[in-house]
Amino acid sequence: xxxxxxxxxxxxxxxxxxxxxxxxxxxxxxxxxxxxxxxxxxxxxxxxxxxxxxxxxxxxxxxxxxxxxxxxxxxxxxxxxxxxxxxxxxxxxxxxxxxxxxxxxxxxxxxxxxxxxxxxxxxxxxxxxxxxxxxxxxxxxxxxxxxxxxxxxxxxxxxxxxxxxxxxxxxxxxxxxxxxxxxxxxxxxxxxxxxxxxxxxxxxxxxxxx
Numbered sequence: 001x002x003x004x005x006x007x008x009x010x011x012x013x014x015x016x017x018x019x020x021x022x023x024x025x026x027x028x029x030x031x032x033x034x035x036x037x038x039x040x041x042x043x044x045x046x047x048x049x050x051x052x053x054x055x056x057x058x059x060x061x062x063x064x065x066x067x068x069x070x071x072x073x074x075x076x077x078x079x080x081x082x083x084x085x086x087x088x089x090x091x092x093x094x095x096x097x098x099x100x101x102x103x104x105x106x107x108x109x110x111x112x113x114x115x116x117x118x119x120x121x122x123x124x125x126x127x128x129x130x131x132x133x134x135x136x137x138x139x140x141x142x143x144x145x146x147x148x149x150x151x152x153x154x155x156x157x158x159x160x161x162x163x164x165x166x167x168x169x170x171x172x173x174x175x176x177x178x179x180x181x182x183x184x185x186x187x188x189x190x191x192x193x194x195x196x197x198x199x200x201x202x203x204x205x206x207x208x209x210x
Contacts, residue, residue, distance in 0.1 A: 109146060109200065116142065119207040120189050122160040125153045128203060144203040150195040153203065154178055157191060 109129070116133025118124055119140045125148060132143035158168060158180070166182040166189070173179070177194040192204040 118142065119205065121164045122157055125156045125201075125203070128153075128201070138208075140207045142205045144205070146201060147199050148201045149199065150176075150193065150201055153201050154180075154193050157182075157193075157203075161189070 110131050111129065113130040114133055116130060118130065119142060124130070124144055125146075127148055128144035128146040130142060131145050132141075134141045161168060161182040164184070166184040166187075169181040169183065171179040171181055176196075177192065180191045180193070182189045182191070188208040190206040190208060192202075194202045194204075196202065
């Protein structure tokens with residue numbers, strides 16, 4: 001037998017609640033739980049959407065920041081590419097692994113040429129896109145990029161320059177980068193071939209005075 005007056009009063013009040021009222025309270029609680037769950041899902045979706053937008057915008061932000069750093073510290077991009085190549089030599093396949101784990105962080109390759117012209121007597125390798133063009137005094141520097149076989153790209157330029165009578169000088173070579181020089185009658189072309197993840201080949205061509 002319950003002797004506590006407060007507890008007895010509480011139990012009496014609960015027992016006096018009609019069945020219809022209990023049904024209403026239960027339905028209200030269920031609706032409230034559904035609303036809370038919907039709010040949590042919506043918040044998670046909003047955060048995920050913001051994260052995706054940030055990831056999509058990341059490559060462009062990185063490129064913009066890199067361009068600004070390049071203006072302040074000339075040659076920084078070349079240093080980064082060299083370090084990246086050394087890491088790839090030490091840990092083979094690391095770039096491909098990261099690209100597979102984080103595919104959304106891999107920026108899309110350019111699909112059209114920037115303004116400018118292609119210097120030299122050799123046509124660019126099919127599929128490469130001119131992504132940079134610069135003239136400085138007597139020097140023209142062009143950068144091409146695209147998905148291709150690294151060995152095929154190097155062979156294309158070596159054979160084409162040889163057909164034009166240019167002398168080839170191999171300056172350096174690694175598994176991810178090669179530097180070549182082609183000279184003929186006062187003309188000199190310096191080419192740097194580099195490969196990134198997923199067979200992304202970059203060709204830096206400079207037309208110089210011998």
